[in-house]
Amino acid sequence: MDWSKTKTIFILAFLILDIYLAIEFFELRDKSDYAVMQEATLEEKLAAEDIKYGDLPEDIGKGFYITAKSKDFTLEEVSKLNDKGQSLVVTNTNIEEESFRSLKMKLTKPFPLPDVNLESKVNQFLKENVISGELYHYWYTDEESNSIICIQKYKNRNIFQSKLDHIGMVILQLDEDNQIYGYEQSMLEGIKEVEEQESTITALKAIEALYNKNYLPENSQIVTMQYGYYTHIPLSNQQILAPTWHIIIETKDKERQDFYVNALEGDVLQLAD
Template identity: 25%
Template structure:
């Protein structure tokens, strides 16, 4: 028998029968190790749920409060709690005779489709059924119905009618972020012994399983999925730690879950609703602030305000990626390159490294007598392995190069599939000295991103025209100004445990009528302005 088990390509784990604490159960005796996952999250449009749940979505009306939105049509209603992204739908089903709970709930799941992710039934009771997202074969548990569609049915009026209540969440998982972290979970034998020791009523333990706990990292747009044990205690799922905590407070066998549900229900009923439907409709649809003349072609609107530009705005939607990479360790990179080239003194003189920034003073005479020689001079430097590390990974960025001011410089950046990276974390800047009839290259400052890779398949970007329109309708292109240039490039928007995340971004430089020059940035995946956005950083919690 042992030989047969060894020949099968599975990981087997020893178990033992629990006779004393939990009869008729087999428990594992060793700890389990599971991988932790991280994702960039996004918020679904409320129309996803409106169109899937309402019988006649086009007839839906709305009321709004400061924090929540309420959609309704007859007996159907949808409440969205904006501070938690929770959605709650209520309706009445007719002609339900002969239908089981799955047959009544599945049409809603079917209509919402893959927009809610890959969901499966986790468990069902007499009047409740629970659909959840799964990761690597394990269900997701969230405190605010993240990754979950929870159905509850009750009798309503005639025998053939059923009242249905659905709860879910607007948040969705989008882009996986590379992670090597692991979490060690206790053996089930240890789990049961600890619960028993804290006074758990073993009759209330229906089942326990491994799942992933959804944890929103505040102000980052990142979600951690943390493996954990989850126990169905009574009629409620609780994490192992949450149940232990409640048991320690002496509430293990006396938790009134129905009371909690009723409090939650009445909290919804206590909402004060006010009619601002058109305002909220625009806001929830994530449309950008608009002007009354938005139906007029863009070029006419710009001309009416004397906004000048050259050429036409392209309507092409290029493909781009969410990219990840790590800042290069130049100490280690130099060591490797010296060994590869067998040059132990490579960049050993007049070179300083401060964290992830390398600065090198150039002794060789490299001169430029005309602006037309910029790319030639840059190429000459980048093609010298003894002078620049990773030189073949950079390309010229004309828009950031400036020879006119008191500190002239030539700028190059890394690129990925023909789209440059325009970010201080991935840049090589040649600093020049201006002489009477020429410029000489004095030194360069270099940053670099290693291990660049896409986090998922390519996605279409918003077009140049759409990005210009977004800036215009948000009053970021003043009257009598001039659009100097526009360019699609990657920009860092997030750092997650040392991994830098880049997204395609439209860079648009504008000169105002008082000669001020500013560069606006628009996320090319979301068409949202990110000029003043701060790069969020996620670190491990100690």
């Protein structure tokens, strides 16, 4: 056997194999680099579709569920409101009750609201005229119903809810002169934190959840983004509220939509008024 020729054949064979493997490696690397280049970031996708979001809230870190129960207002508490120039609106459903899950009060003398510093004046009215009014704060003005919506807070975080849910809310009713003439109140009490804490998703991840569900149309804008608590299915008495991102988007037609994203699980919930 001619070992010299055999050795040469082996060297050539391994050389050809090395060249083939090198070509395959560089082709795979180029494909991988191209795929990475093709996968745009969320920020790039939003920019390409002209979806604006501005400065985002800081990361929350750990989050937790909270529990609460609906308060029953007593006749004794209502009688103290009588001293403040208020009277209970009596209906067929509450005429013989000794406690009330919600109050509907009427002011003897309407309370005027200014054109400026509206939020401050509303918060003042709550503290001075509503049971545990310091727990509530101005949320938004509902021009359609000519009312002002105020909601409870827990540790400076909003307890989000719809008007239909009305679990911890004060609805101030306005007359044509922009005066408060009455209000409806519900309240949560005995709020407790669930001991187990979990990492929350960032504000940008919450936006991504909306984007992936096609809830962010082109040329839209995220006008409000806040972290708080929300229950998608309110119960009659005991409430379980999840840490939640509340996001309001405005379309190019100036239509506004509310969404809630569970800050632990990333599920998207759309608010239905």
